[in-house]
Amino acid sequence: AQKITQTQPGMFVQEKEAVTLDCTYDTSDPSYGLFWYKQPSSGEMIFLIYQGSYDQQNATEGRYSLNFQKARKSANLVISASQLGDSAMYFCAMRETNTDKLIFGTGTRLQVFP
Amino acid sequence: DGGITQSPKYLFRKEGQNVTLSCEQNLNHDAMYWYRQDPGQGLRLIYYSQIVNDFQKGDIAEGYSVSREKKESFPLTVTSAQKNPTAFYLCASSPTSGLTYEQYFGPGTRLTVT
Numbered sequence: 001a002q003k004i005t006q007t008q009p010g011m012f013v014q015e016k017e018a019v020t021l022d023c024t025y026d027t028s029d030p031s032y033g034l035f036w037y038k039q040p041s042s043g044e045m046i047f048l049i050y051q052g053s054y055d056q057q058n059a060t061e062g063r064y065s066l067n068f069q070k071a072r073k074s075a076n077l078v079i080s081a082s083q084l085g086d087s088a089m090y091f092c093a094m095r096e097t098n099t100d101k102l103i104f105g106t107g108t109r110l111q112v113f114p
Numbered sequence: 115d116g117g118i119t120q121s122p123k124y125l126f127r128k129e130g131q132n133v134t135l136s137c138e139q140n141l142n143h144d145a146m147y148w149y150r151q152d153p154g155q156g157l158r159l160i161y162y163s164q165i166v167n168d169f170q171k172g173d174i175a176e177g178y179s180v181s182r183e184k185k186e187s188f189p190l191t192v193t194s195a196q197k198n199p200t201a202f203y204l205c206a207s208s209p210t211s212g213l214t215y216e217q218y219f220g221p222g223t224r225l226t227v228t
Contacts, residue, residue, distance in 0.1 A: 004156075033214060035216055037219075042221065043202060043204075043221060043222040043224070044219055044220070044221045044222065045157075045204060045206070045217075045219035046219075047216040047217070047218070050214065050216060052214060091156055091157070093156075093157075100145055100147070100162055100164060100208070101159055101162070101172065101173075102147075102157070102159070102217060104156030104157045104158075105156050106154070106155055106156045107154075107155075107156055
């Protein structure tokens with residue numbers, strides 16, 4: 001069965017420092033997509049970054065990068081130069097070929113302090 | 115501005131009543147989705163639709179119903195058969211089915227049933 005695991009319920013980081021949020025996944029499908037979403041306290045889900053299973057390079061979007069290690073089935077999100085506005089829940093999700101389902105992890109609550 | 119609207123933001127109902135949550139998008143997306151989020155949990159898929167007049171059950175469809183009569187609209191009805199309906203409900207859409215397309219989310223509706 002397909003599964004996303006986020007083992008860090010909460011993380012703290014000081015402003016301007018980098019932080020890594022962990023995500024491991026399990027699937028038997030050779031083709032899949034991995035997504036990270038941010039959920040601030042308002043509740044809306046904000047798309048951050050995407051990584052395809054066949055992508056050779058790690059995805060980057062501004063201060064966000066994805067450390068994709070296919071053999072280890074991990075897709076960790078790295079946030080560089082943390083800002084106070086980065087405080088939120090972060091969800092890792094996976095989408096498989098031939099389905100439209102996004103399977104979400106349980107999330108990591110990130111708190112950035114001054 | 116293009117986007118997804120969900121109304122209302124907060125909804126209160128008595129146990130035993132059916133309630134319909136609205137979801138409208140003006141992004142011209144083919145696919146639409148409904149998710150449920152419980153405290154401390156990730157999102158779970160209730161129903162999704164890839165085309166007008168067609169929809170499929172997600173992982174937790176029992177006690178819910180949907181319709182897709184128009185491309186722009188995908189209302190969700192929480193029936194009295196849903197044993198624990200109190201939750202945060204998120205609607206999403208994507209341009210088409212496929213791995214690389216992220217899902218865009220609405221602001222959510224927080225339903226409380228007493």
